[in-house]
Amino acid sequence: MSQIHGAAASDEPLQLSLLQGFPGSVAASPGPALAARLPVARVRLESALPHLDRPFDYSVPAGLDAAAQPGVRVKVKFNGQELAGYLIDRTAESDAGHPLVPLHKVVSPVPVLTASVAELAGRVAARYAGSVSDVLRVAVPPRMAKLEKDLAPDGVLDPSLFADEGPDAGAGPAIPAGLEASRWSSYRNGPAFLQHLNAGESPRAVLSALQGYGPGGWPRLIAEAVAAVRLSGRGAVVVVPDYRDLDRVEAALLQLLPAGDVARLTADDGQTPRYRSFLRILSGAAGVAVGTRSAAYAPVHNLGLVVCWDDGDDLHIEQRSPYAHSREVLLLRAEQEGAACLLAAHTRSTETQRLIEAGWAWPVEADRAVVRRSVPRVLNTADSYELEHDPLARIARLPGAAWRAAKEGLERGPVLVQVARAGYAPSLACENCREPARCTSCSGPLAIAGASGSSAVPQCRWCSTPAPDWRCGTCNGVRLRRGATGALRTAEELGRAFPGKPVVTSSGDRVLATVPDSKALVVATVGAEPVAAGGYAAALLLDGDSLLRRENLRAGEDAVRRWFNAAALVRPAGDGGLVVITADDAAGVGALLRWDPAGYAQRELSLRQELQLPPAVRVASLTGGRTAVGHFGQAVEQQLAQQGIVLRTAGPAPLVIAGGPGQSGAGANGEDVRTLMFIPYGQAAHVTRALRAVKVAAAAKRTDDPVQLRLDGVDVL
Numbered sequence: 001m002s003q004i005h006g007a008a009a010s011d012e013p014l015q016l017s018l019l020q021g022f023p024g025s026v027a028a029s030p031g032p033a034l035a036a037r038l039p040v041a042r043v044r045l046e047s048a049l050p051h052l053d054r055p056f057d058y059s060v061p062a063g064l065d066a067a068a069q070p071g072v073r074v075k076v077k078f079n080g081q082e083l084a085g086y087l088i089d090r091t092a093e094s095d096a097g098h099p100l101v102p103l104h105k106v107v108s109p110v111p112v113l114t115a116s117v118a119e120l121a122g123r124v125a126a127r128y129a130g131s132v133s134d135v136l137r138v139a140v141p142p143r144m145a146k147l148e149k150d151l152a153p154d155g156v157l158d159p160s161l162f163a164d165e166g167p168d169a170g171a172g173p174a175i176p177a178g179l180e181a182s183r184w185s186s187y188r189n190g191p192a193f194l195q196h197l198n199a200g201e202s203p204r205a206v207l208s209a210l211q212g213y214g215p216g217g218w219p220r221l222i223a224e225a226v227a228a229v230r231l232s233g234r235g236a237v238v239v240v241p242d243y244r245d246l247d248r249v250e251a252a253l254l255q256l257l258p259a260g261d262v263a264r265l266t267a268d269d270g271q272t273p274r275y276r277s278f279l280r281i282l283s284g285a286a287g288v289a290v291g292t293r294s295a296a297y298a299p300v301h302n303l304g305l306v307v308c309w310d311d312g313d314d315l316h317i318e319q320r321s322p323y324a325h326s327r328e329v330l331l332l333r334a335e336q337e338g339a340a341c342l343l344a345a346h347t348r349s350t351e352t353q354r355l356i357e358a359g360w361a362w363p364v365e366a367d368r369a370v371v372r373r374s375v376p377r378v379l380n381t382a383d384s385y386e387l388e389h390d391p392l393a394r395i396a397r398l399p400g401a402a403w404r405a406a407k408e409g410l411e412r413g414p415v416l417v418q419v420a421r422a423g424y425a426p427s428l429a430c431e432n433c434r435e436p437a438r439c440t441s442c443s444g445p446l447a448i449a450g451a452s453g454s455s456a457v458p459q460c461r462w463c464s465t466p467a468p469d470w471r472c473g474t475c476n477g478v479r480l481r482r483g484a485t486g487a488l489r490t491a492e493e494l495g496r497a498f499p500g501k502p503v504v505t506s507s508g509d510r511v512l513a514t515v516p517d518s519k520a521l522v523v524a525t526v527g528a529e530p531v532a533a534g535g536y537a538a539a540l541l542l543d544g545d546s547l548l549r550r551e552n553l554r555a556g557e558d559a560v561r562r563w564f565n566a567a568a569l570v571r572p573a574g575d576g577g578l579v580v581i582t583a584d585d586a587a588g589v590g591a592l593l594r595w596d597p598a599g600y601a602q603r604e605l606s607l608r609q610e611l612q613l614p615p616a617v618r619v620a621s622l623t624g625g626r627t628a629v630g631h632f633g634q635a636v637e638q639q640l641a642q643q644g645i646v647l648r649t650a651g652p653a654p655l656v657i658a659g660g661p662g663q664s665g666a667g668a669n670g671e672d673v674r675t676l677m678f679i680p681y682g683q684a685a686h687v688t689r690a691l692r693a694v695k696v697a698a699a700a701k702r703t704d705d706p707v708q709l710r711l712d713g714v715d716v717l
Contacts, residue, residue: 032102035065038090041103043076045085046133051700053131055088059100067155068103071111073143075104086113086136109155110148112140112282114299116337123332128711129691130322138318139297144275157283162260182224183216189364197228197305197340204361206352207344208597210374212568213535218344219252222307225342226288227256234304238290239326241315243268244513249290257288265291265298293318296329305340306330312349312561314714323710327351346564347597350557350605351615371595376570376577378593382584402540402580409538410501410519412576416536417494417523418566420543421486422507428458430472431479441465491523506530526562535571544583553613553717560588560600567592614712618679620691621716626652626673628704632694633675639690645683651675676716
């Protein structure tokens with residue numbers, strides 16, 4: 001494919017003559033002397049425009065020859081503008097057919113984009129039909145010039161310059177020489193997995209971890225796997241959902257590895273610390289990268305292991321185009337670099353179950369005898385025995401069995417109470433007709449944020465407009481009732497039910513990482529449960545039916561994952577640990593009662609395969625104005641028809657926006673709609689290429705409104 005001249009259009013559609021490479025489309029002018037060797041630089045521009053998502057050829061002036069090396073940041077002239085980019089490669093000649101514009105500037109001589117990460121970015125962009133520049137925006141952190149000046153003034157990173165990183169960075173605990181006492185010995189296939197890692201091999205495993213707290217919890221298991229691969233002289237990448245998990249994994253790693261060998265990558269720490277850690281990894285001073293989403297692209301030398309914890313968590317999904325999932329990035333990277341792969345969680349997602357059934361990975365799970373010794377007892381208030389003794393248990397938010405469990409648990413330690421919603425009264429409805437209460441300004445839902453009792457003034461959750469004189473538009477009623485009870489209201493009620501016992505909340509903007517082993521009630525929203533060092537004496541899983549009622553294909557799978565994550569924080573049954581769940585769902589609750597996440601995942605995947613729904617197939621969603629989506633879909637179908645491919649589609653259907661203010665759900669050409677395309681895995685490569693080509697052509701023509709293209713979005717079904 002011939003390269004477009006470096007002075008092509010940027011903000012305007014590419015002209016036909018330029019695309020065809022006609023001579024004379026760019027005026028030639030005498031420039032500076034060029035590099036004697038490899039005078040052509042291939043540059044990847046930092047541009048969000050899909051039709052500019054390709055390398056462009058530029059000439060290399062002799063004065064920039066030494067600094068213009070593959071991987072460095074550069075500035076180039078593009079249609080009269082100065083744009084940033086990355087120098088991908090140096091070649092002897094160009095096939096553009098035009099005189100090349102010279103590189104304008106080498107921003108930094110540090111090669112921040114390695115060849116393997118550049119290749120990975122291309123693979124991720126191809127899988128998600130996105131732009132490579134969008135992937136690189138996540139993969140390479142913003143430049144901190146002062147750090148580069150201090151650590152690599154001549155562009156060469158010296159690992160010895162990082163010797164002072166952390167306390168006693170050069171020393172620290174020694175890597176364990178033996179694996180006989182490993183926590184992995186409690187899991188079937190666990191010791192074999194570590195032995196293969198230690199031998200320099202690349203096994204692939206799906207771990208169903210049991211315990212979520214204490215020194216024997218899942219962070220220790222991950223740390224031992226990383227230590228085993230470090231014994232073989234290879235590096236590792238560990239990706240977790242949030243900062244709380246990151247802190248725990250980092251602490252576990254530092255118990256086994258030297259402090260200077262572990263680099264922490266997360267945007268929450270700030271740009272300078274993040275970039276310093278990135279440079280440590282790039283130089284080879286650190287062999288282990290641990291962090292959140294962007295850590296999946298860390299330039300670890302001689303990568304031997306990639307680890308993803310709790311891949312079912314939505315926090316693993318990048319919130320910007322191309323919306324890549326950390327799990328998929330790590331799977332692509334493991335295939336590309338021949339590295340081992342470990343997908344670990346308390347449960348098993350349907351995606352990891354598909355990998356097991358396909359033979360790509362092996363399950364690592366405990367025998368039933370070990371499970372019975374390690375997990376708490378689970379009681380369901382909706383079963384026939386409990387309902388016979390407490391007929392009101394089905395409608396009571398805190399049935400008698402849950403109240404007794406909390407009372408007895410408080411005599412032994414902390415008690416966890418999991419609720420579905422944050423706030424005080426997160427949704428309100430009319431007392432008379434039960435219609436949801438809406439804001440008169442933006443039609444957003446009304447809620448009560450604080451615990452102010454009946455005197456609290458409801459306000460809009462979207463625009464924060466207070467509604468002191470609200471009146472129902474359906475029946476003209478003026479009285480409100482709570483449609484749901486939030487964490488703050490639950491904490492208030494439990495404080496009254498258990499006077500003298502402290503009540504701690506973890507939700508919303510105040511999420512706790514840990515709580516002390518004191519006799520207290522800990523009320524937390526799903527996903528915000530803090531860890532008690534000695535484990536909880538009991539846990540009450542409330543609002544389970546609310547989680548299951550969500551209009552989402554993965555509502556059941558996600559609810560089960562959240563239940564298992566909370567139950568794993570409770571002490572074993574032999575130590576009095578008890579979990580009480582109030583949901584009325586035979587499949588999900590049954591999996592928790594039996595502590596059988598693998599069985600639930602297998603059942604859920606078989607149903608998806610029968611119905612041909614994700615992850616049995618891939619799904620692409622086209623969202624935008626009706627006309628634009630129609631034209632986009634027709635163009636894709638025409639391209640695929642030439643290859644004999646016909647996809648099952650659904651839509652276009654009107655899109656119901658559930659976002660904030662100003663999102664009316666109507667585009668410039670009328671209402672917004674969504675079309676879904678279901679893609680068999682065998683045809684995925686052809687379909688994503690077609691989607692990408694149509695996206696590029698549509699962006700260049702700009703005859704329709706923009707269409708949002710997403711692959712494998714978890715919220716579209």
